Amino acid sequence: MSGSRGLYIHVPFCASVCAYCDFYRFRYNEEKAAAWAKEAVFDLNQIQGSVDTIYIGGGTPSVLSGETLKSLLEGVQRFLPVKELTVECNPERVTPEKIRLLKENGVNRISLGAQAFDDGILGMLGRKHDAEMIRNAVGICRAEGIENISLDLMYSLPGQTVQDWKKTLEEAVKTGVPHLSVYSLTVEEGSLFYRQGKTPSDPDTETAMYDTAITYLEENGYRQYEISNFAKDGRESFHNKIYWHYEDFIGVGPGASGKENGIRYTNNVSLNDYIKGKRRREEIPLSEEDERFEAVMMGLRLREGINLAGYREKYGVSLETRYAGALEKHVKAENLVIEDGFLRTTKRGMFVLHDVLVDFLD
Ligand code: SF4
Numbered sequence: 001m002s003g004s005r006g007l008y009i010h011v012p013f014c015a016s017v018c019a020y021c022d023f024y025r026f027r028y029n030e031e032k033a034a035a036w037a038k039e040a041v042f043d044l045n046q047i048q049g050s051v052d053t054i055y056i057g058g059g060t061p062s063v064l065s066g067e068t069l070k071s072l073l074e075g076v077q078r079f080l081p082v083k084e085l086t087v088e089c090n091p092e093r094v095t096p097e098k099i100r101l102l103k104e105n106g107v108n109r110i111s112l113g114a115q116a117f118d119d120g121i122l123g124m125l126g127r128k129h130d131a132e133m134i135r136n137a138v139g140i141c142r143a144e145g146i147e148n149i150s151l152d153l154m155y156s157l158p159g160q161t162v163q164d165w166k167k168t169l170e171e172a173v174k175t176g177v178p179h180l181s182v183y184s185l186t187v188e189e190g191s192l193f194y195r196q197g198k199t200p201s202d203p204d205t206e207t208a209m210y211d212t213a214i215t216y217l218e219e220n221g222y223r224q225y226e227i228s229n230f231a232k233d234g235r236e237s238f239h240n241k242i243y244w245h246y247e248d249f250i251g252v253g254p255g256a257s258g259k260e261n262g263i264r265y266t267n268n269v270s271l272n273d274y275i276k277g278k279r280r281r282e283e284i285p286l287s288e289e290d291e292r293f294e295a296v297m298m299g300l301r302l303r304e305g306i307n308l309a310g311y312r313e314k315y316g317v318s319l320e321t322r323y324a325g326a327l328e329k330h331v332k333a334e335n336l337v338i339e340d341g342f343l344r345t346t347k348r349g350m351f352v353l354h355d356v357l358v359d360f361l362d
Pocket residue numbers: 013014016017018021022023025058059060090
């Protein structure tokens with residue numbers, strides 16, 4: 001357990017609203033965005049100590065004007081250099097000028113909201129890009145000197161077949177980017193899909209799609225290092241591993257969450273309050289037992305698993321003793337395995353991790 005600390009900055013603006021989304025975001029408005037950035041920089045200046053990674057997500061960070069983006073990035077300069085500074089971008093917003101600006105300000109990783117390489121599916125999702133724009137965006141990032149690129153892809157979409165999904169995976173692999181994240185659709189209340197009565201694929205199709213992703217991506221040089229994440233050698237996301245190693249991370253901006261010194265919090269979602277300088281957050285103090293369980297919940301998402309000696313040292317209890325019953329059951333069922341001092345989820349266990357974790361809640 002490395003003891004790293006991350007910083008997440010939530011950009012609560014989007015140019016339009018995607019059909020499946022219920023995240024906290026506003027339609028973009030330059031004046032509000034500039035006021036938001038000023039407040040975010042104020043918050044960044046309050047942070048004590050250093051951070052190891054920074055992730056600017058949203059919302060759509062790439063919707064910010066060059067000027068607003070620049071003022072936000074000025075706020076993170078005092079933390080640099082960091083191991084990883086990622087900015088999420090939507091493909092249609094990627095221009096050489098914007099990527100140059102990001103690069104000049106220390107950004108070394110771009111996460112592109114690609115979702116699919118199928119224009120029909122992209123239209124249904126309410127995305128504003130097509131497959132060609134994803135390829136162009138990857139080309140622009142590379143031309144400007146950022147090779148560390150991740151694509152987000154979605155499966156289990158209404159009407160999507162396993163063949164459609166395979167085609168998206170093939171096209172993603174062809175781009176040669178070093179990192180891919182794959183997510184199955186959940187239809188959240190509050191999304192357009194929910195109001196339209198749209199549903200994800202049936203569970204068997206979803207499982208087949210997940211299996212296709214694991215097999216096809218591993219065949220093509222992407223190692224599954226987390227339940228939803230695949231990377232070529234050395235390109236795993238440092239920032240996301242802070243979450244899965246259950247380390248602390250600071251959340252900046254309305255709607256952002258964080259976890260610091262045994263307290264999990266979510267910042268008040270009101271943009272207007274935030275712009276007026278009002279800060280409120282909902283805090284949940286984590287008990288020792290909460291932390292022990294959550295560390296297992298996060299750690300089992302990683303293929304590397306949980307370092308048992310490190311766990312004992314950090315949480316003052318042996319995982320094997322504390323969770324003996326659940327361990328015995330799931331090692332026997334071959335969902336979990338203990339090897340080389342680590343507790344790991346097997347490939348089979350990755351498909352049923354939710355059910356496995358329920359047994360750790362006792
Ligand atoms: S999915 Fe992303 S880009 Fe689309 S509305 Fe939600 S936050 Fe914005």
